Amino acid sequence: MNKEKNRKKAVAIRYDPEKGSVPKVAAKGSGALAEKIIEIAEASGVLIHQDKDLVEVLSKLNIEEDIPPDVYVVVAELLAFVYAINGKIKR
Numbered sequence: 383m384n385k386e387k388n389r390k391k392a393v394a395i396r397y398d399p400e401k402g403s404v405p406k407v408a409a410k411g412s413g414a415l416a417e418k419i420i421e422i423a424e425a426s427g428v429l430i431h432q433d434k435d436l437v438e439v440l441s442k443l444n445i446e447e448d449i450p451p452d453v454y455v456v457v458a459e460l461l462a463f464v465y466a467i468n469g470k471i472k473r
Contacts, residue, residue: 392416393440404448429464
């Protein structure tokens with residue numbers, strides 16, 4: 383069994399709607415670094431979404447790299463959910 387395949391992975395994305403840009407990879411890591419990313423997110427009140435397939439795609443990107451077009455819809459749905467929770471959009 384491949385140890386690397388079973389290590390926890392985490393990817394943080396950053397999006398600034400005021401700039402109108404595409405979301406970017408803000409941080410990524412596996413093992414202890416993934417745990418630290420999750421710990422910081424939890425302490426900061428950042429929503430954590432678990433999706434192994436999405437993490438696999440995003441973890442192949444470089445820090446500050448735009449997310450690829452094939453995951454725009456998934457990321458847009460997650461961001462819309464976060465904004466709804468935070469009361470930043472009205473339904």
